Amino acid sequence: MKAVEKEEQVMTVFLREDDIFSFAFDHYTDTVYRVALNNMRNTADAQDITQEVFVRLLESTKVFKDAQHLKAWLIRVTINLCHDEFRRKQRISDAEAEFSDEAVFDGNPVVEAVNSLPENYRNTIYLHYYEGYTAKEIGEILGAKENTVLSWLSRARQKLKEELAGGFDDE
Amino acid sequence: MMNKDEYIRELDGIKAPEELKQRILENKNSSVAKTKKKKNKKLIAILASAAAIVIVFTGVSKSFSNALFRNAASNVDDFSGSGYSSSKSSYAANDSAAENSFSEESVSGSTPYSNKINVSERKVVKDASLYVQTKTLSDFIDSVNESTKSLGGFSESINIRSYESGSAELTVRIPAEKLDEFIASIEKSATVKSKNISSEDITDSYTDVDSHIKALETEEKALLNILEKCTTVKDTIEVQNRLSEVRSQLENYKSQKANMDSQVSYSKVTISVSEEKRIIETDDSFSSRLKTKFEDSVYNIGHFFENLAVNLLGGILYILIIGAVATGIVLIYKKSRKKRN
Numbered sequence: 001m002k003a004v005e006k007e008e009q010v011m012t013v014f015l016r017e018d019d020i021f022s023f024a025f026d027h028y029t030d031t032v033y034r035v036a037l038n039n040m041r042n043t044a045d046a047q048d049i050t051q052e053v054f055v056r057l058l059e060s061t062k063v064f065k066d067a068q069h070l071k072a073w074l075i076r077v078t079i080n081l082c083h084d085e086f087r088r089k090q091r092i093s094d095a096e097a098e099f100s101d102e103a104v105f106d107g108n109p110v111v112e113a114v115n116s117l118p119e120n121y122r123n124t125i126y127l128h129y130y131e132g133y134t135a136k137e138i139g140e141i142l143g144a145k146e147n148t149v150l151s152w153l154s155r156a157r158q159k160l161k162e163e164l165a166g167g168f169d170d171e
Numbered sequence: 172m173m174n175k176d177e178y179i180r181e182l183d184g185i186k187a188p189e190e191l192k193q194r195i196l197e198n199k200n201s202s203v204a205k206t207k208k209k210k211n212k213k214l215i216a217i218l219a220s221a222a223a224i225v226i227v228f229t230g231v232s233k234s235f236s237n238a239l240f241r242n243a244a245s246n247v248d249d250f251s252g253s254g255y256s257s258s259k260s261s262y263a264a265n266d267s268a269a270e271n272s273f274s275e276e277s278v279s280g281s282t283p284y285s286n287k288i289n290v291s292e293r294k295v296v297k298d299a300s301l302y303v304q305t306k307t308l309s310d311f312i313d314s315v316n317e318s319t320k321s322l323g324g325f326s327e328s329i330n331i332r333s334y335e336s337g338s339a340e341l342t343v344r345i346p347a348e349k350l351d352e353f354i355a356s357i358e359k360s361a362t363v364k365s366k367n368i369s370s371e372d373i374t375d376s377y378t379d380v381d382s383h384i385k386a387l388e389t390e391e392k393a394l395l396n397i398l399e400k401c402t403t404v405k406d407t408i409e410v411q412n413r414l415s416e417v418r419s420q421l422e423n424y425k426s427q428k429a430n431m432d433s434q435v436s437y438s439k440v441t442i443s444v445s446e447e448k449r450i451i452e453t454d455d456s457f458s459s460r461l462k463t464k465f466e467d468s469v470y471n472i473g474h475f476f477e478n479l480a481v482n483l484l485g486g487i488l489y490i491l492i493i494g495a496v497a498t499g500i501v502l503i504y505k506k507s508r509k510k511r512n
Contacts, residue, residue: 033187047191054195058202110174111181129175132332169175
């Protein structure tokens with residue numbers, strides 16, 4: 001079966017399915033966990049955030065147009081919760097707000113370099129290169145204008161070029 | 172390999188742990204139960220007692236019926252619970268108590284509860300993730316689909332990240348015993364840059380879920396007996412409400428068990444693939460690296476001129492239109508100057 005036909009089949013299955021929670025759980029648990037880990041950088045907090053995201057989904061009465069809409073909502077909620085949790089920790093103690101030494105990415109220098117970027121740059125890199133979102137879609141998720149996202153992307157690439165030999169996506 | 176490819180490959184290895192997924196499902200069950208139980212707080216304690224008496228009379232052991240009592244009591248406590256963490260821990264405590272008491276029964280053989288869980292067979296989930304490069308993406312996808320089908324597996328999803336650069340992520344499910352054969356077939360049809368095979372023993376979680384199912388089935392039978400004996404409409408409705416809660420939980424646990432069976436029987440293979448015009452075979456010697464770098468430069472320069480030619484030739488129409496408009500403007504301007512002179 002050709003790739004494009006398979007994608008359409010996946011979308012059609014979602015629209016027929018009534019249980020949004022089951023669909024989100026089956027298809028996006030890993031995505032949510034990955035976004036949480038990317039932001040919190042320790043597995044315990046990432047797991048708590050992931051659980052909370054699905055609790056929010058249970059409590060939500062939102063109507064989702066399609067699978068992409070649901071996925072974007074999940075990512076947005078995850079990032080917001082991570083942001084809130086980080087600020088909460090910062091208010092308690094500046095020391096606590098620092099990231100733990102847990103080597104969640106096995107000390108991979110590329111991932112470490114991306115994760116050392118400021119929050120918006122980091123999430124933009126992740127959403128663009130890993131999830132394949134355009135600047136406009138990232139803007140909708142992060143609540144920013146398209147041009148702002150493009151600027152974040154450009155600055156992130158620049159910072160990564162300084163950190164990493166060969167830049168990030170330089171050919 | 173560009174750094175972004177390494178970034179993508181590293182993130183592909185990040186999966187939510189099974190225990191986390193279990194907790195999420197338990198939260199769902201707890202959330203569904205909490206809303207309904209707010210209305211039937213007293214009834215749960217009474218029905219649990221009645222179910223316990225029925226169970227004792229039908230000959231199930233004392234420790235198993237205590238587990239049912241504890242389950243009902245913790246559900247009552249959940250009304251004042253502050254968020255999902257407290258319900259999570261109370262479930263965990265009761266689950267282990269139920270499991271311990273149950274396994275004692277099965278060892279001693281004294282229970283008339285005949286459906287024993289067979290834990291001699293470990294439940295292991297074996298998954299794999301591969302990062303490969305191929306010359307032609309569509310051909311690779313077709314060959315993966317063919318291998319998958321021939322080994323009795325199925326394709327779960329295909330995500331085309333970029334049609335331009337030819338990168339995609341494929342997820343397929345292969346019968347666990349055919350996993351090695353499948354990976355060998357991938358290694359023949361593409362250049363495998365990295366391979367990760369993981370095994371996770373989920374026997375404990377599986378046993379847990381099975382215990383839940385057995386306990387709920389017992390409670391369902393007990394409630395059906397009670398339902399037959401109800402004389403008032405009010406009691407009948409209350410018992411039916413509790414019955415539908417039990418059945419809803421039973422469906423959830425059965426669904427979890429089926430999901431786990433599926434995960435054990437079918438290995439999940441995630442293939443991250445990117446299309447390269449030239450596939451570079453790695454070799455660390457100096458001469459080989461020099462050769463590779465030189466070939467890279469030649470390739471990049473050739474690619475640059477190719478793009479330039481495409482843009483110029485492709486945009487020839489625009490150049491012609493702009494040229495025509497500019498010529499028109501110049502002619503009109505010259506004409507108007509002549510008229511003025």
